[in-house]
Amino acid sequence: MSDLGARLRARGKRLTSQRERVLAAVGHLGHGTPEEIAEAVAADGGAAVSASTVYRALEALSELGLVGHTHVDHRAPSYHLAEHATHLHVVCRGCGWVGELPLEVADELVARLDDRLGFAADVSHAAVHGLCRTCREATS
Numbered sequence: 001m002s003d004l005g006a007r008l009r010a011r012g013k014r015l016t017s018q019r020e021r022v023l024a025a026v027g028h029l030g031h032g033t034p035e036e037i038a039e040a041v042a043a044d045g046g047a048a049v050s051a052s053t054v055y056r057a058l059e060a061l062s063e064l065g066l067v068g069h070t071h072v073d074h075r076a077p078s079y080h081l082a083e084h085a086t087h088l089h090v091v092c093r094g095c096g097w098v099g100e101l102p103l104e105v106a107d108e109l110v111a112r113l114d115d116r117l118g119f120a121a122d123v124s125h126a127a128v129h130g131l132c133r134t135c136r137e138a139t140s
Contacts, residue, residue, distance in 0.1 A: 007064050018049050022057035026067050026079050031098075033076040034058060072098055072127045089127035094135030098127075 004023070005015035018041075025040035026032060032040065038054040058079055061067040069077035070089050087100040106123045113119045131139070 004064075004066070007066075008060070011064065013060055016057075017046065018053050019057045019060060021046055021049065022054055023061055023066060026061075027081050030084070031070075031078045031080050033078055035076065037079060068124065070125055070127055086124075088123050091127045091129050092132035092135055093129055094131050094138070097132050099132070
């Protein structure tokens with residue numbers, strides 16, 4: 001956490017107990033919406049933290065590259081530790097199941113977007129929506 005404090009101070013921010021608790025909650029959850037993170041922080045035994053404080057902490061930690069987020073659906077983003085951003089999310093529209101695959105499975109798509117449009121895609125923030133095997137079989 002001392003490195004975190006130095007990184008925050010270098011950007012004119014302080015290492016507050018709220019930011020430490022939010023970062024710990026994200027690490028504990030693996031993936032979590034701001035609301036889920038706020039619930040985890042509220043349950044950690046520390047002082048109460050407002051939802052707006054959680055959002056600001058997530059923003060500060062995101063600016064530092066310590067947390068990232070993925071838009072798994074049209075609701076709130078799902079936050080994770082930055083070191084966890086090594087996979088692509090797939091989301092079933094039928095049952096809501098969320099799966100993970102290595103980012104490399106999208107290499108061909110990323111290369112085609114670059115070749116055709118000159119677009120450098122970052123798929124670590126994306127989710128691919130479709131139907132899982134179970135839901136596909138149920139609709140057949």
